Amino acid sequence: KNQVEQSPQSLIILEGKNCTLQCNYTVSPFSNLRWYKQDTGRGPVSLTIMTFSENTKSNGRYTATLDADTKQSSLHITASQLSDSASYICVVSPGGSARQLTFGSGTQLTVLP
Amino acid sequence: DGGITQSPKYLFRKEGQNVTLSCEQNLNHDAMYWYRQDPGQGLRLIYYSQIVNDFQKGDIAEGYSVSREKKESFPLTVTSAQKNPTAFYLCASSFREDNSPLHFGNGTRLTVT
Numbered sequence: 001k002n003q004v005e006q007s008p009q010s011l012i013i014l015e016g017k018n019c020t021l022q023c024n025y026t027v028s029p030f031s032n033l034r035w036y037k038q039d040t041g042r043g044p045v046s047l048t049i050m051t052f053s054e055n056t057k058s059n060g061r062y063t064a065t066l067d068a069d070t071k072q073s074s075l076h077i078t079a080s081q082l083s084d085s086a087s088y089i090c091v092v093s094p095g096g097s098a099r100q101l102t103f104g105s106g107t108q109l110t111v112l113p
Numbered sequence: 114d115g116g117i118t119q120s121p122k123y124l125f126r127k128e129g130q131n132v133t134l135s136c137e138q139n140l141n142h143d144a145m146y147w148y149r150q151d152p153g154q155g156l157r158l159i160y161y162s163q164i165v166n167d168f169q170k171g172d173i174a175e176g177y178s179v180s181r182e183k184k185e186s187f188p189l190t191v192t193s194a195q196k197n198p199t200a201f202y203l204c205a206s207s208f209r210e211d212n213s214p215l216h217f218g219n220g221t222r223l224t225v226t
Binding site: 004031032034041042043044045046049089093096097098099101102103104105106 | 117119144146153154155156157158161169171203205207210211212213214215216217218219220222
């Protein structure tokens with residue numbers, strides 16, 4: 001069964017600090033891995049999409065890494081801001097169809113002043 | 114601005130009543146999706162549509178129905194047959210039903226008592 005596991009479930013950090021969120025998956029075959037940011041009560045917004053051949057991808061202060069051999073990804077947030085408080089969702093696509101996406105349950109990040 | 118609009122944001126219904134959630138997009142996307150989000154779980158696919166007048170069941174379609182009479186619109190009906198309808202419902206669209214990025218609406222929170 002395809003699964004996406006995220007850790008930690010929740011994380012609290014101080015404003016200005018860095019943090020790293022983890023995503024392990026057992027999805028096969030593999031097409032791409034996506035990170036989304038979801039503010040409370042809102043829909044998810046895409047941060048990055050990484051294919052098999054990409055190891056690192058950045059979007060401003062967000063940097064995603066992918067190790068397709070170990071089936072692990074991480075999302076690093078640099079110099080956190082209060083607006084980074086949200087749930088971060090890892091999504092893996094096993095093939096060429098969006099209907100097959102497997103979603104992780106998210107890491108809830110809280111940034112305190 | 115292009116985007117996806119879901120309405121209403123909050124919806125309250127009595128048990129045994131059908132209710133319809135609206136989803137409209139002006140992104141000219143062919144594919145549209147409905148997901149259900151429950152606390153501590155990843156998003157689960159209810160229905161998806163690749164083109165007008167065509168739609169397929171997702172992983173948890175029982176107790177739900179959809180229609181796709183127009184490219185822009187993909188309403189979801191939660192019927193009285195859905196055993197546990199209280200949830201956060203998210204509509205999404207993509208250019209095609211493939212590896213295209215998903216764009217999400219801001220959701221409808223349905224509470225059934």
